[in-house]
Amino acid sequence: MIKAMNMANFTDANCTIHQLQLCVRSTMEIEEFLSSVITKCKKIATHFNHSLIAQNELKQIQTERLNQSGLSIIQECSTRWNATYYMMKRILTLKDSLVLYSGAHDIPILNADEWLDLKKCVAILKPFEEITKELSSATATIASVIPLIYTLKNTLETEKSKEETSENFKLMITKMIQDINVRFQDIENNKIYTIATYLDPRFKLKFFTEITKEQVQSEILGILGCSKASRDEGPSSPKRSRNEIPTTSSSNYSHIQSCLAEILSLSDEEEQNIDCGDDVHNQFIVKKTLLNEYNREKRLTLNEDPLLWWKMHTKYHCLSDLVRQYLSPPPGSVPSEQLFSAAGLIYDPLRNRLSGDKAAKLLFVKYNLPLLSFDY
Helix, strand or coil, X not given: CHHHHHHCCCCCCCCHHHHHXXXXXXXXXXXXXXXXXXXXXXXXXXXXXXXXHHHHHHHHHHHHHCCCCCCCCCCCCCCCCCHHHHHHHHHXXXXXXXXXXXXXXXXXXXXXHHHHHHHHHHHHXXXXXXHHHHHCCCCCCHHHHHHHHHHHHHHHHHHHCCCCCCHHHHHXXXXXXXXXXXXXXXXXXXXXXXHHHHHCCCCCCCCCCHHHHHHHHHHHHHHHHHXXXXXXXXXCCCCCCCCCCCCCCCCCCCHHHHHHHHHHHCCCHHHHCCCCCCCCCHHHHHHHHHHHHHHHCCCCCCCXXXXXXXXXXXXXXXXXXXXXXXXXXXXXXXXHHHHHHHHHHHCCHHHCCCCHHHHHHHHHHHHCCCCCCCCC
């Protein structure tokens, strides 16, 4: 896909999910104190994956002796994101069952210190898993990248500062944050991300420095100035207090979403007092005033739809083309990979002449993918 974008001379962005997974893998591979824990987890998973009798006996221990629901051990798969995390989390969940099973069978089992390391490692990797799921959503846009990366680093710093975090894990978290900074070092200088974040009513200027705030608004004003004269602006709406905190329930938020919502709920003085710049050009003043008015609008909560907000607020119609352009790209390659994978199952040697429209209907019905039109 990267080569195709380069050959077509399209402006593109790296898959954010892939970059995050590279951060996790590169750090996990060099942490020697975790190698024995991960090796034992893999051996445990392999033992149960190769034996149906062992699986049934483990489930029997859960249901009959521990009065729990029967769960299976998850096998790590190198081609799946977060596969190591899911394997470790499931083994941690089945700790009691595995200890009882190991009493009657010769399988590798973790000692007390290794169980503690496993628990801490799962806690550190949890934000990565939640962000991966968040960015893999069909409704996710590239506007979420900067806020989620900021929240991820903030969450890791919080985990690092906890008293129970050992020195080994503190060094591990430090390496993760350094790797994240390297891989996403130019993200605030990339207008694809900054403009998209600004045009998302949930975020706007919240995660930008003062310099970046000026740059992104100047960039938008420059784009608007190069376009044709816009239509007459609608009536202005009264100012709204930036101190208002959203009251929408956050019970459905994941941990990483709750951290992001807490950051967004904090009011910024610089957002409350945004002055219009003096300029001799009347059209520039009108658009600058419109951007300032947009800045004063109350931010949406995380579970509200930014595209629906733009549809309802028609007074910002001069920004609609930018919204369509910058809020349409996905943050990762998951949607396209799902489409290619499902299409590979639809087209086979016996259906190699299937028309595009019929293939699209099959994709929609069987795999719940967006119904596309191939009429040109």
